[in-house]
Amino acid sequence: AQSVTQLGSHVSVSEGALVLLRCNYSSSVPPYLFWYVQYPNQGLQLLLKYTSAATLVKGINGFEAEFKKSETSFHLTKPSAHMSDAAEYFCALGNQGGKLIFGQGTELSVKP
């Protein structure tokens, strides 16, 4: 069975600090992985996607994620947090049926 686990339902960082949001997956087939961001009272916006090309994926707003097959991970990072990064972040795994399997989400808070 396929699954996604996001470690930490809430992460708090100071403005300018490194952001690290963790995502681990389980899949018996080569995975296609996504990170979405959801700002308050909005829908989900695609940050970046991994589709088996480069293992280091760059996304919008300065975010990037590295696919590590040996660790079954796809962690999201940003070198320097900004107040506007405060949001809910979802890691998702695409399955053969076209469905998205979401993690439980991580709420990112940024302190001034």
Add this chain to the structure above:
Amino acid sequence: DTEVTQTPKHLVMGMTNKKSLKCEQHMGHRAMYWYKQKAKKPPELMFVYSYEKLSINESVPSRFSPECPNSSLLNLHLHALQPEDSALYLCASSQESSGVKNIQYFGAGTRLSVL
């Protein structure tokens, strides 16, 4: 342009009302989705339409009735809802409905309150 437009943004309805949610995309996508999202939870898939035909119904109660009038439009008809149906309803679209490379683009959602 990767825009999915949902109307209305907010909806308040009584348990005996009938209302509809609307979703529109002009990206030429052939798959459209309805999700339900409760606060602090990931979206839960409700329905998938592929080439205007219902392809997935995730055992959703019949008080929710989807409709796909054409390839650009998706409606969700609501009738006799319960207070526990209050949630954010998200629409999404993608080029196709199958294949792991499918990228789903989401609308801003309709915030539904059932009184």
